[in-house]
Every structure is written in C-alpha cells, then in structure tokens.
Amino acid sequence: MKRRVEVFDTTLRDGEQAPGxxxxxxxxxxxxxxxEKLGV
Structure with a gap:
C-alpha cells in the first residue's frame, strides 16, 4: 500500500523571523x- 507524504516547508519564512x-x-x-530540487 503506497502512502503519499506532503511536506509544507516554511524555511524561508521562518528564517526571516528568527532573531538576529x-x-x-x-x-x-x-x-x-x-x-525545488528535493520536490518540496
């Protein structure tokens, strides 16, 4: 049975909100x- 996994990445948004x-x-x-290369 195949399962589909979806990832919602917030790296760019969270990175900008990190202090300093x-x-x-x-x-x-x-x-x-x-x-994009990773398909995220």
Missing amino acids: FSMTVSEKVRVAAQL
Whole structure:
C-alpha cells in the first residue's frame, strides 16, 4: 500500500523571523532552488 507524504516547508519564512538572522535575496533563491530540487 503506497502512502503519499506532503511536506509544507516554511524555511524561508521562518528564517526571516528568527532573531538576529536574515537571508539575502541570493541566499533565499539558493534555498528555494534546493527545495525545488528535493520536490518540496
């Protein structure tokens, strides 16, 4: 029996809300590209 798993990733949103941490546009694009490769 196959099961489907869905992942809702909030890395970019949560990363921006972490105290003392922010990502540049370039970093956000790199993270988003890697998440896309993983199929997230």
